[in-house]
Amino acid sequence: MVKEIYAKSIINKHRRRDSWFLDDYSLNPYQLCEFNCLFCYIRGSKYGGNLVRELAVKVNAPTLTRRELAKLAERRDYGFIALSSATEPWMHLEERYQVTRRCLEAILKYRFPVHCLTKSPLILRDLDLLEQIERGGTAPRFEEAWTRHADHHFALHSR
Numbered sequence: 001m002v003k004e005i006y007a008k009s010i011i012n013k014h015r016r017r018d019s020w021f022l023d024d025y026s027l028n029p030y031q032l033c034e035f036n037c038l039f040c041y042i043r044g045s046k047y048g049g050n051l052v053r054e055l056a057v058k059v060n061a062p063t064l065t066r067r068e069l070a071k072l073a074e075r076r077d078y079g080f081i082a083l084s085s086a087t088e089p090w091m092h093l094e095e096r097y098q099v100t101r102r103c104l105e106a107i108l109k110y111r112f113p114v115h116c117l118t119k120s121p122l123i124l125r126d127l128d129l130l131e132q133i134e135r136g137g138t139a140p141r142f143e144e145a146w147t148r149h150a151d152h153h154f155a156l157h158s159r
């Protein structure tokens with residue numbers, strides 16, 4: 001039986017934008033990962049080499065996502081959200097819990113751009129939301145997030 005946990009917060013702000021995935025934030029609706037890939041970098045974390053033993057669903061992830069994105073949107077602190085950086089958001093558990101789907105609903109509501117990192121075909125279930133996120137209004141936020149990145153990059157390289 002998988003553990004159900006309540007997270008204290010869910011949106012992690014990165015000190016620096018990731019130069020590979022270009023994300024400013026990451027959102028991990030689960031703790032660890034049932035795919036347990038041998039090459040996964042999480043194996044080097046405090047959880048050690050077995051990513052299934054402490055596997056847990058953050059059952060309040062959608063509520064926290066709505067709350068935290070509302071605050072970020074109020075401050076116009078837009079940026080790319082990586083979904084996810086330290087778990088698989090569309091693992092089998094997601095069929096039952098649907099926390100990733102409900103986080104995507106919040107991302108759509110507050111119009112943040114999102115990067116999806118997955119190896120699961122279950123992402124296809126959420127194409128309706130992903131298409132809305134892409135077409136339904138994230139473009140201005142994408143531009144804000146991108147402009148901020150470009151300004152930062154320019155400032156760094158013109159010193």
Ligand code: SF4
Binds near residue numbers: 036039086
């Ligand atoms: S699916 Fe991704 S997060 Fe999960 S174990 Fe593999 S590399 Fe790590």
